[in-house]
Amino acid sequence: MSLNVDRASMAFSFKGGMLPMTVMELTSADPERIREQLAGKLSQAPAFFQHTPVVLSVEKLDEPHLALERICAVCRAHKLLPVAVRGGSDPVKQSAWALGLGWFPPQEIKPRVLESVGNEAPVERVADEAPPAAIKGGRIHRGTVRSGQQVSAPEGDLVVVGSVNAGAEVLAAGSVHVYGALRGRALAGIHGDHDAGIFCRELHAELLSVAGNYKRLEDIDPQLLGRSVEVQLSDDQLTIVSLT
Template identity: 35%
Template sequence: MSAAAPPARIEPFRLRGANFNLLVLRLLDPRVEVVVPAIGDQFRRAPGMLRHAPVVIGLDDLAVRPDEVDFAALVAGLREHAILPIGTSGGSAEMRAAAQSAGLAPLRGAGHDTAPPIAVPVVAEPAPVAPPPESSITPARPTMFVDQPVRAGQRIWAQGADLVINGTVNPGAEVIADGSLHVYGALRGRAIAGGSDNMQARVFALQFDPELVSIAGYYAVRDGYGDAPMGRAVQVRLVGETMRFDRIG
């Protein structure tokens, strides 16, 4: 007797909403022949910094006509460096349309609804009651704990939380926290804090030697650490738009 055929699936696929942590590549210069070589230079100083990473092209800083940006050449140049541009953020409607013709869909951040407002009838309401005074205590941010080393090729993201690594972050690994990042060991991979644009986030490491460190989209690679005490216990924070490296202890 032949085996019974497996039952057919009722539905071949499902769609659901999800939030992802994506890097935004803010274009400060519209010239592809300037941007792509600059990215290549960063790759030479920090191999694998963005390799195979999906990125969003930020358009808010461009004050040029849409026809002055060759989006098709930009996409091709980024892919040559193994960067995967998936869409755009910000910019004028004309600029977004020009990018979309090169396959870059306009994206919006989670929680930003672009639907038109709905008109509702005005109804008389009773006088509002004064709300109770708000507590001055800020709710504690949740924390994600990782109790083993982070190997090359691994990516760990603490969504909406601080991240504590009790071990080494090896070269080629990436650790991301929407809040602050604590590494109780050697930090040798890529460290990203303030993933939700939290400029108050910080990075702490007992042995500071990362390939890349970033807070709220501002980043530095090894050549940009200045006088940071490499190999020591270090705290990284933003002062304005400048990254500061302070020795701990």
């Protein structure tokens, strides 16, 4: 019997991907405290709460028995869609699965070690971390990134020699450089690099994100629109600086 499958008869195929996902890092397991804070966030940025998928991170909680179903209900009441849980003990994992959610192991944190350089005081570094100059795997894309298209550099910087149309998405482990108009979504530091940035010649972005911290178009100072800018992360907040 032939194991070949007629492509015309296939209903689906599995493909790897790097979809941007908002992580909601819980520091309290009290659903009412979460409800109160979400209500405040909703009043500040209603556009964000439009059926946004989120991963609930419980890594900072020390509670084996988590009211996960109630927390998910609070999120859904505020138009957030929990799709998975990250971290937690085995009961948390089982609860996630019972609720139809995915589960991710805790985020790996590289150990920090102290090194002495000559007679100087010890300096802290991340073990096995390559210096920025050694990071490879960047990508250059020449031409317009069209609506519905995604261009990514999963191991370095992404340089787009052209424009990024509305509805398009560019992602990079490092920084994103757009030598044209940026009208779509740009996500830098997708693996958590806080030193990454976004640079573009003409800012009209639908969404800007560095290491998971983001701004939507309505959150951007209108005076910066249409200008050449640099986007960086400072104290866990995105800062946008005009280059012209």
